[in-house]
Amino acid sequence: MKRSAIRPASPIQRPQDPQSRTRIRGLALLTTAALTASVLTPAVAHAGPDDGKVVGTQKHIDAPKAYWTGDNFTLNALADTPLDDAVLWVGKGYNGGTGAQQYQYTLPDNDAFSDVGTPGQTYYAAPRNPGGNQDPIWWGYGADAGIPTDDFNQEAASMDLIAVEGPGEVEMFADNGDVSSLKRLLGTGESSPKSIKLSPGLHTHNTTLFTKPGRYVLTYRSTARGEDGNLIASEPQRLAVQVGGQKPLDAPTQSLQERYDAAPSGDAAAAGYSLSIQPKQSQDNSGDEHLSTIAFKADKPVSGTLTLLIDGYFLTDLPVVDGEATWHEFLGPLDSDIQAVFTPEATAKAAPRWISEPVHYRAGESVGTDSTTQADSWVDNTGTERALQSTEEAPLGAPGITTKLERVDDETLKFTVDAEDLNFNGFIEGGFYDAPEVTHATKPIEVNVRNGHGEALLSYNSWLEGYTVRYSVIPHPTYRATGSTVTLTESFDPLSPVENTSQLAALGTAAAEPQPEETAPDKCHDALVLDRGHIDIKATLDGDRFLTSVKDETGIHDSANVDRALSDVLIAVRDNALNERTAAMSDPELDFLGPVGERFYLLPQVQNRDIIWPGYNTQGLDYSKFKDEQVNLNLKPVSVPDGATWGMFLDKGLGEYQQLLNSVADDHTVETSFPAHAHANWAFSTPGTYTFEVTYSATTTEGETVTSEPENLTFAVGNLAVGDCAAPTEQPDSNPQQPQPETQPETQPQPESGSAKSPFAWLGPILGVAVIGAIVAFINASQGPNFNPVEELRRLFNIR
Numbered sequence: 001m002k003r004s005a006i007r008p009a010s011p012i013q014r015p016q017d018p019q020s021r022t023r024i025r026g027l028a029l030l031t032t033a034a035l036t037a038s039v040l041t042p043a044v045a046h047a048g049p050d051d052g053k054v055v056g057t058q059k060h061i062d063a064p065k066a067y068w069t070g071d072n073f074t075l076n077a078l079a080d081t082p083l084d085d086a087v088l089w090v091g092k093g094y095n096g097g098t099g100a101q102q103y104q105y106t107l108p109d110n111d112a113f114s115d116v117g118t119p120g121q122t123y124y125a126a127p128r129n130p131g132g133n134q135d136p137i138w139w140g141y142g143a144d145a146g147i148p149t150d151d152f153n154q155e156a157a158s159m160d161l162i163a164v165e166g167p168g169e170v171e172m173f174a175d176n177g178d179v180s181s182l183k184r185l186l187g188t189g190e191s192s193p194k195s196i197k198l199s200p201g202l203h204t205h206n207t208t209l210f211t212k213p214g215r216y217v218l219t220y221r222s223t224a225r226g227e228d229g230n231l232i233a234s235e236p237q238r239l240a241v242q243v244g245g246q247k248p249l250d251a252p253t254q255s256l257q258e259r260y261d262a263a264p265s266g267d268a269a270a271a272g273y274s275l276s277i278q279p280k281q282s283q284d285n286s287g288d289e290h291l292s293t294i295a296f297k298a299d300k301p302v303s304g305t306l307t308l309l310i311d312g313y314f315l316t317d318l319p320v321v322d323g324e325a326t327w328h329e330f331l332g333p334l335d336s337d338i339q340a341v342f343t344p345e346a347t348a349k350a351a352p353r354w355i356s357e358p359v360h361y362r363a364g365e366s367v368g369t370d371s372t373t374q375a376d377s378w379v380d381n382t383g384t385e386r387a388l389q390s391t392e393e394a395p396l397g398a399p400g401i402t403t404k405l406e407r408v409d410d411e412t413l414k415f416t417v418d419a420e421d422l423n424f425n426g427f428i429e430g431g432f433y434d435a436p437e438v439t440h441a442t443k444p445i446e447v448n449v450r451n452g453h454g455e456a457l458l459s460y461n462s463w464l465e466g467y468t469v470r471y472s473v474i475p476h477p478t479y480r481a482t483g484s485t486v487t488l489t490e491s492f493d494p495l496s497p498v499e500n501t502s503q504l505a506a507l508g509t510a511a512a513e514p515q516p517e518e519t520a521p522d523k524c525h526d527a528l529v530l531d532r533g534h535i536d537i538k539a540t541l542d543g544d545r546f547l548t549s550v551k552d553e554t555g556i557h558d559s560a561n562v563d564r565a566l567s568d569v570l571i572a573v574r575d576n577a578l579n580e581r582t583a584a585m586s587d588p589e590l591d592f593l594g595p596v597g598e599r600f601y602l603l604p605q606v607q608n609r610d611i612i613w614p615g616y617n618t619q620g621l622d623y624s625k626f627k628d629e630q631v632n633l634n635l636k637p638v639s640v641p642d643g644a645t646w647g648m649f650l651d652k653g654l655g656e657y658q659q660l661l662n663s664v665a666d667d668h669t670v671e672t673s674f675p676a677h678a679h680a681n682w683a684f685s686t687p688g689t690y691t692f693e694v695t696y697s698a699t700t701t702e703g704e705t706v707t708s709e710p711e712n713l714t715f716a717v718g719n720l721a722v723g724d725c726a727a728p729t730e731q732p733d734s735n736p737q738q739p740q741p742e743t744q745p746e747t748q749p750q751p752e753s754g755s756a757k758s759p760f761a762w763l764g765p766i767l768g769v770a771v772i773g774a775i776v777a778f779i780n781a782s783q784g785p786n787f788n789p790v791e792e793l794r795r796l797f798n799i800r
Contacts, residue, residue, distance in 0.1 A: 048248060048249065048252055048253045048255075049215060049240075049255075049314055049382070050087035050215070050240045050242060050248040051248050051249040051250075051251060051252050051253045052249070052250070052251055052252035052253075053085055053086055053087040053240065053248065054077075054078055054081045054085055054086045054087070055086075055087055055088075055089055055247065055248050055250065056077060056078050056086055056087070056088045056089070056137070056139075057088065057089040057090075057091065057136065057137050057247060058093075058133070058134055058135050058136065058137060059134050059137070059138065059619075059675075060134060060138040060140075060619065060676070060677045061077065061078060061088065061137060061138065061139050061140070062077075062140055062141055062142040062203060062204075063076075063077035063078065063083070063086065063088060063139065063141060063239055064076065064077060064083050064141055064159065064220050064237070064239060065077070065079075065141065065142045065143065065144065066142070066143040066144065066147060066157070066159055066198055066222045067143075067144045067146070067147075068144065068146050068147050068148055071232075072232060072233075072234050073147075073157075073221075073222035073223075073224075073232070073234040074234060074237075075159075075220055075221075075222060075234065075237045077239060082237065083220065083237040083238065083239045084237055084238050084239075086239065086240070087239075087240040087241070087242060087248050088137060088139065088239070088240070088241045088242070089136070089137065089241075089242045089247050089248060090103070090124065090125075090126045090136050090137050090139075090208075090210070090241065090242070090243045090244070091103070091136045091244065091245075091247060092135075092136060092244075092285075092287075092330075093127070093130060093133075093135030093136030093137070094135060094285060094286060095130070095131040095132045095133070096131065096132025096133035096135070096673065096674065097131060097132040098131070098132070099285070099286055100131075100286045101285065101286040101287030102127045102130050102131060102135065102136075103124065103125065103126070103127070103135075103136050103287070103330070104122050104123070104124065104125060104287050104290060104330065105122065105123055105124075105125035105127075105207060105209050106120060106121070106122045107119050107120060107121050107122075107123075108175070112175075112182045113171075115189050115190065115191045115192070116169065116171055116189060116209070116211065117211070117333065121333045122290055122332075122333065123209050123210060123211055123332055123333070124209070124210045124211075124212070124213050124243050124244060124330055124332060125207055125208060125209040125210065126138075126139045126207065126208040127207060128174060128175070128205050128206050128207040129205060129650070129652065131652075132673065132674070133674050134674065134675075134676070138205070138677075139206075139208055140203060140204035140205050140206055141159065141172075141186075141196070141202075141204055141206075142201075142202045142203040142204060143157070143159070143198040143199065143200060143201065143202040143203075144200070144201070144561075145200045145201040145533075145553045145554065145555035145558075145559060145560060145561055146200065146555070146559040146560055147198060147199075147200045147555075148559070149198075149199065149200060149224075151226065151227060152224040152225060152226060152227070152232075152477075153224075153225040153226070153227060153229070153477070153482060153507070154472070154474050154475075154482060154483060156197060156224065156225070156427070156474045156475075156476075156477060157197070157198040157199075157222065157223070157224040157477070158195045158196065158197055158198060158222065158223050158224070158476055158477055159195065159196050159198055159220060159221075159222050160194060160195045160220065160221050160222065160223060160389065160391075161186050161187075161188070161194050161195070161218060161219070161220055161388055161389075162194070162219050162220065162221055162236060162387065162388055162389055162391055163218075163219035163236075163385040163386060163387050163388055164188045164216065164217070164218055164219070164385065164386050164388060165216065165217040165219075165313075165381075165382075165383065165384060165385045165386070166210075166212075166214060166215060166216030166217065166241075166313055167212040167213075167214040167216075167310050167311040167312075167313045167336065168210055168211035168212030168214070168332075168334070169187065169188045169189050169210070169211045170187060170188045170208065170209070170210055170211075170216060170218065171184070171186075171187040171188075171189060171192060171208070171209045172184075172185040172186040172187060172206050172207070172208045172209075173185055173187075173206060173207055173209070174204070174205070174206050174207070174606050175207060182457070183446075183456075183606075184448070185204070185206055188386070188388060191450075193448035193450060194388050194389045194425075194450060195389070195425065195448070195450075195476060196448075197427045197429070197474070198222065199609060200533070200554075200555035200559075201533045201534045201553040201554055201555050202534075202607070203534045203553070203607065203613075204606075204607065205605075205606065205679065210243045210332075211332060211334055212243075212310060212311070212331070212332050212334060212336060213243045213244030213245065213310065213315060213329060213330060213331060213332065214243055214244065214245075214310045214311070214313040214314065214315050215240065215241070215242055215243070215245075215313050215314040215315070216240070216241040216242075216243060216313075217238050217239070217240050217241075217385070218238070218239045218241065219236050219237070219238050219239075219385065220236070220237055220238075220239065221233060221234045221235065221236045221237065221391070222234045223476075223477040223478060224477050225477040225507075229507045229508060231393055231477060231478065232477070233391070233477075233478075236391075244315065244316065244329055244330060245308075245314075245315050245316025245317075245329070246316045246317060246318075256307050256341060256343070256378075259305065259343040260341060260343050260353055262343075262346065263304075263343040263344055263346075263352075263353035264344070264351070264352055264353065265352055265353060266350075266351075266352030266353075267352060268352045268353070268354040268371040268374050269371050269372050269374075271298055271299060271300065271302070271351060271352055271354070271371055272297075272298060272299030272300075272370075272371065273296070273297070273298050273299075273342060273354050273356075273370060273371035274296070274297050274298075274368060274369070274370040274371070275294070275295070275296055275338075275340045275356050275359060275368055275369050275370070276293075276294070276295045276297075276366070276367070276368035277292050277293070277294050277295075277331075277338060277359060277361055277366065277367050277368060278292065278293055278365075278366035278367075278368075279291075279292060279293070279364060279366070280292060280293045280328050281293070287330070288328070290330055291328045291329065291330050292328070292329055292330075292331050292361070293326060293327075293328055294308065294326070294327045294328075294329055294338070295324070295325070295326045295327075296318070296320060296324065296325040296326075296340060296342065297323060297324055298320070298323035298324070298351070299323070300323055300350075300351070301322040301323045302320065302323050302344055302345075302351040303319075303320055303321055303322070303344065303345045303347075304320045304342060304343050304344035304345045304351065305317050305318070305319060305320065305342070305343050306318045306319075306320050306325045306340055306341070306342050307340070307341045307342075307343070308327070308338060308339070308340055309338070309339045309340075309341070309378060309379065309380075310331075310336050310337070310338055311336055311337055311379075311381070312337075312339075312378075312379035312380055312381035312382075312384075313381055313382070314382070315329070315338075316329075320342065320344075331361055331363070332363070333363050334363075335360065335361065335362050335363075336360075336361045337358040337359065337360055337361070337379070338358065338359045338361050339355070339356055339357070339358045339359070339375070339378055339379060340354075340355075340356040341353075341354070341355050341356070341378050342354045354371050354374055355374055355375045355376070355377065355378050356369050356371075356374065356375065357369050357373050357374065357375050358375070358379065389425075390478070391478070392478065393478050393479075393480055394423050394424075394425075394478060394479050394480065395480050396421075396479070396480055396481040396504060396506050396507075397420070397421030397423060397424070398419075398420030398421045399420065399421075399481070399503045399504040399505070400419065400420040400501050400502075400503060400504075401417065401418075401419050401420075401424075401473050401483075401501065401502050401503070401504060402417070402418045402419075402420075402499065402500070402501045403415065403416065403417050403418075403428070403471070403486070403488060403499065403500050403501075403502075404416045404497060404498070404499040405469060405488060405489075405492075405497065405498050405499075406497035406498075407460060407494045407495070407497070408457070410460070411459060411460055412457055412458070412459065412460055413457070413458040413459070413460050413494075414455060414456075414457055414458070415428075415445055415447060415455065415456045415457075415458060416453075416454075416455045417447050417449050417453065417454040417455065418452065418453055419449065419452040419453070420452075421452060422451055422452035423451070423452065423479075424449065424451075424452050424475070424479060424504075425449060425450055425451070425475070425476040425478070425479055426449045426473065426474050426475040426476045426479060426483065427446070427447070427448060427449065427474040427476070428445065428446065428447035428449060428454065428471050428472070428473060428474070429444075429445070429446055429471060429472050429474060429609075430444070430445045430469070430470050430471025430472055430485075431443050431444040431445045431469075431470070431471070431610075432445070432464050432467040432468070432469055432492065433467060433468040433469075433470060433576075434467055434468075434575060434576070435468065436468045436487070436490055438468075438576070440532075440574050440576040440610040440611075441576055441610050442467070442575070442576040442577075442578060443458065443461070443464065443467075444608055444609065444610060445458065445469075445471055459582075460494065461580050461582070462494075463580060463599065464492055464494070465492060465493065465494055466491050466492060467491075467492045468487065468489070468490050468491070468492070469487070469488040469489050469492050469498070470485065470486065470487045470488065471485070471486055471488065472484070472485045472486075473485075473486065473502060473504065475504065480506070480507050481504040481505060481506060481507060482504065482505045482506070482507060482508075483502075483504055483505075484502055484503070484504075484505070486500055486502045488500050522557070523725075524570045524572075524716065524724075524725030525570075525725070526568075527567070527568055527569055527570040527714070528552075528556075528557050528564070528568060528569050528570070529556075529569075529570050529572050529722075529725060530550075530552065530554050530556060530569050530570070530571055530572065530612055531556075531571075531572035531573075531574065531612055531722070532554060532556070532609065532610060532611060532612055532613075533553060533554025533555060533556060533612065533613065534553040534554060534607065534613045534615070535550055535551060535552055535553065535554060535569075535571075535612065535613070535614050535615070536550070536551040536553075536614070536615045536616060536617035536677065537549075537550060537551075537566075537614065537615070537616045537617065537633065537694060537713070538550070538551040538563065538616075538617040538618075538620075539616075539617070539618045539620070539621060539631065539633070539696040539708070540620045540621070541620070541621055541622075541706070544704070544706060545706060545707065545708060545709075546695075546696040546697070546698075546706060546707060546708035547708060548566060548694060548695065548696055548708040548709075548711055549563040549564060549565065549566070550563070550564045550565070550566055550568075550569050550713070551563055551617060552564050552569070554612075565711065566694055566711040566712060566713040567711055567712050567713075569713075570714050570715075570716055570725065571612055571614065571713070571714065571715045571716070572612065572715075572716050572722045572725075573601055573603065573611070573612065573684070573715055573716065573717045573718065573721075573722070574610075574611075574718070574719055574722060575687075575718055575719045576610055576611065577601045577602055577603060577611050577717075578599050578600070578601060578602075579599065579600060579601070579602040580597065580598070580599050580600075581593045581594060581595070581596050581597065581598050581599075581600065582596065582597075583596055585657070587656070587657045589649065589657045589658060589659050590649060590657055590659075591664070592645050592646075592647045592659075592662045592663060592664040592665070592683075593645070593647075593683055593685065594645070594685055598685075600683050600684065600685050601683065601684040601685075601687070601717050601718065602681060602682070602683055603681065603682035603683075604681055605650065605651050605679050605680050605681045606679075607679075613679065614679075614682060615677060615678055615679040615680075616633050616670065616672075616676070616677075616678055617676070617677045617678075618631055618633075618672055618675050618676050618677075618696075619675045619676065619677050620675070621675055622675075623673065623674055623675060624701075625700055625701060626698040626699060626700055626701065626706070627698070627699040627700065627701055627703070628673070629673050629674070630671055630672070630673050630698060630699075631671075631672050631673075631696060631697070631698040632669050632670065632671055632672070632696065632697045632698065633669065633670040633672065633694075633695075633696055634668060634669050634670075634693075634694065634695045634696070634697060635661060635668050635669075635670075635692040635693075635694055635713075636668050636692060636693040636694075636695075636710075637663065637668065637690070637691075637692055637693075638691040638692060638693050638712060639689070639690070639691045640663075640688070640689075640690045640691075641686045641687070641688030641689070641690070642686075643685075643686060644663075644684065644685050644686035644688060644690070645663050645664055645685040645686075646661070646663045646682075646683060646684045646685065646690060647659065647660070647661045647662045647663055647664075647667075647682075647683050648660040648661040648670065648680045648681065648682050648683070649661075649680060649681050649683065650680050650681070651681060660680055684715070684717045686717075687717050687718025687719075687720060687721055688717060688718065688721055689714060689715070689716050689717070689721050689724075690714065690715040690717060691712050691713070691714045691715075692712065692713050692714075692715075693710045693711070693712055694710070694711055694712070694713045695707055695708045695709075695710050695711075696708045
C-alpha cells in the first residue's frame with residue numbers, strides 16, 4: 001500500500017432525484033494465480049481522477065466495443081471514444097415509472113454466486129434492463145460487424161479482461177432469476193471467466209455487479225490467431241468506472257495532492273473536525289434501507305472539499321459548506337476502511353487541513369473519528385493493478401478434452417468440460433440440434449473453459465429427447481492449438497449421461513472437418529435475408545416526419561453497419577427458435593402464447609448466436625419535443641398464418657414478465673418514453689409468413705402529428721417458410737393467351753403450412769380456365785349444331 005500519492009479532487013455535482021413521471025409502459029430492459037509475465041504500466045494520474053474525460057452514464061453504452069482497424073483490434077467506449085479517454089459512472093438509479101431502485105442487486109437464493117457472497121446479500125450494480133429510463137447506466141459490451149473472423153483460426157476472436165484496479169470485485173452476467181439461466185460473462189473473481197468470445201456485431205445487455213463502491217480501472221485487450229498461425233493482440237487499454245459517489249466533471253480539476261499541498265497546516269484538533277458513518281435514518285427512496293450517511297462537521301463555518309477514500313481508492317469529493325458536508329452512500333455488505341481528507345478553500349486561511357484516521361466500516365454499525373487524532377498521510381492504492389490472466393502464449397500440452405452431459409434434476413442439465421492440460425483456456429460452442437444435419441442449435445451450449453475446467457447449467461425440456469448434441473472446442477487465441485467439432489450423441493436420452501474425450505491438434509494440423517454451414521438464401525424475392533445477428537427497427541426525425549429503417553449489424557451482407565429499408569429485408573426464423581411455455585412462464589401476461597406446455601417460436605431478449613436478434617432504437621430522438629415525452633412503435637398486421645398469435649414481452653427476472661405487444665388483445669403498439677435501444681422477446685405461435693405495417697408516431701408539444709411512411713416488414717417463421725425462399729419458383733407467362741375468368745371465387749385457397757403465400761398460387765386461375773375450356777369442348781361435342789355452349793354454361797352456373 002502507498003501513502004500520499006497523487007489523488008485528484010472533483011468538485012461536487014448533486015445526484016439527480018428519482019424521475020417522477022409515470023410511463024404508460026415501463027421498459028425493463030449477469031482458481032487462478034496471476035501468470036502475467038509482462039508488466040502493465042499504470043497510466044499517468046489524471047486530475048480529478050477522471051474529471052475531463054468523456055463521461056458515460058444514464059444511456060445505453062457498449063464498453064468496451066471491439067473494432068478492427070488496419071491489422072489489429074482497437075477498443076472504444078461511447079462509439080468513437082478510445083477506452084482510455086472515457087469514464088463510466090454508475091450512480092444511484094430509479095425506475096422511471098415505479099420509482100423502484102435499480103442500482104442494487106440481491107444475490108439469489110441458490111449457489112449461483114457462491115464465490116461472490118451469500119444469498120440475500122445486496123451489492124452495487126449496473127442493471128441489465130433498467131425500467132422507464134436508462135438510469136443509472138445501461139451498460140454492455142460488443143464488437144463491430146467488421147471484425148474479420150473469417151480470417152482467424154477457427155473464426156475465433158476474444159476480448160480479455162487482463163487486470164483490475166479497485167476496492168472490490170467486478171462480475172458481469174446475464175440472469176433471468178433461476179440458476180439454469182445464469183450466464184457468467186466476465187469477472188475479476190477467482191473462478192470468473194476472464195475472456196469472452198467475440199463475433200461480428202456482438203452486443204450484450206448484462207448486469208455488472210461491484211462488491212464495493214469506489215473507482216475501478218478495468219484493463220482489456222482483444223486477441224485472435226491469424227490463419228498464418230501468428231497471434232494478433234491489441235495493446236492493453238484501460239476503462240475507468242466510478243461506482244457511487246459524484247458524477248465526474250467535464251473539465252479537469254486539481255489533484256488531491258495539489259490541493260493538500262496548497263492548504264495550510266495548523267492545529268486540526270482545535271478546529272473540531274469530525275467524521276461519522278451511520279445507517280441512513282430516513283427512507284426517502286427505494287433502496288435507502290441499505291444506505292449509510294457519511295457526515296463531516298467542523299466547529300466553525302469553514303468551506304472547502306472533503307475527499308473520501310475506500311480501502312485506499314477514490315470514492316467521491318464533497319463540498320464543505322458552513323462547516324458541514326453530508327453524503328448518502330451504498331457501501332455494501334462487506335467491511336471497508338473509509339478515510340477522509342479535508343482541504344479548506346484558500347480564502348479560509350484560519351482553517352487547517354486534516355487527514356482522518358481510517359474508519360473501519362461494518363454494515364449496520366455507527367462509527368466515526370475526529371481531529372483529536374489524525375494520520376500523517378492517506379492510504380493511496382491508485383495504480384495498484386491485480387493481474388487476472390497471463391498475456392503470454394501457451395504451448396499445446398496434454399491434448400485431451402473430456403465433456404459430460406447429465407441430468408441434475410427434473411428441470412436442470414449440467415454440461416462439464418475438463419482438459420488434461422490445466423493451462424488450457426478456451427470456449428465450447430454448440431448445442432441441441434433437432435436433426436444431425438442441422439447446424440443451428442435449438443438450445444445452445446456455451447461454456448467458458450478456464451484453467452482446464454468449465455461447466456454450465458441448462459434448463460431441461462422433455463422435447464429435447466432424441467435431439468443431436470454437438471459442440472466445437474475452440475482454444476483461446478493465446479493457446480497454441482486447434483480444436484475440433486464433436487458429436488456427443490446423435491439421440492439425447494435424458495436418463496443416460498453421455499461422455500466424450502476429443503483431442504486438440506497442434507497449430508497447422510488439420511482438425512476435424514467443419515460441419516456444412518446451414519444458411520438461409522441470400523435473397524427472398526429481392527429482399528435480403530437476415531437470419532442471425534443484431535438488427536434494430538430504428539427511428540430518426542427528418543424535419544416534420546419520422547424515418548424508419550432496419551439498422552443491420554449482422555455482418556451477413558456487409559461488413560459495416562447499414563441502415564436498410566424495411567421492405568428490403570426478410571427476417572428468417574428457423575425451427576431452432578422453437579421454445580416451450582414452461583411453468584416458469586405461467587404469468588397471465590403471457591397467455592397469448594397459448595397453454596403451458598405448448599411450443600412457440602421465440603426470438604429471445606438476450607442474444608442467441610444462431611437466432612436473429614431484433615430490437616428497436618429511438619436513441620436519436622429528442623423526446624422533449626413530443627407530448628408526454630412519448631413515441632410509439634406500431635406494428636399493424638397485414639397478413640399472418642390462420643389462427644396465429646404473436647406478441648412481444650419483457651423478461652424482468654424472477655418470473656416476472658411484461659407485455660409490450662399482444663395480438664390476442666389487438667395491442668399492436670409499443671409506447672416508449674425515453675431514447676432507447678431496447679431488446680425484448682418476440683413470440684410467434686405458428687409457422688408461416690408474418691407481414692407487419694411498421695410506423696413510428698408521436699404528437700409534438702404543439703399538437704402536431706408526426707409519423708413515418710408505412711413500410712412492410714416480413715418475418716418468415718419456421719424452416720418451411722424460410723425454405724420457400726430458397727425453392728425455385730417458375731414464373732407464369734407474362735402474356736397468357738387463355739382468357740381470364742370474369743369473376744374470382746368467393747374463397748381463396750389457403751397456403752400450405754409454413755408459408756403465408758404459396759409461390760404456386762398463380763396456377764389456380766389458369767387451371768380454372770383450362771377446366772372451363774374442357775367443359776365447353778365436351779358439351780359442344782355432345783350437342784347439335786344449333787347448341788350455344790356459352791348460354792348453356794350461363795344456365796348451368798346461374799350466371800346473369
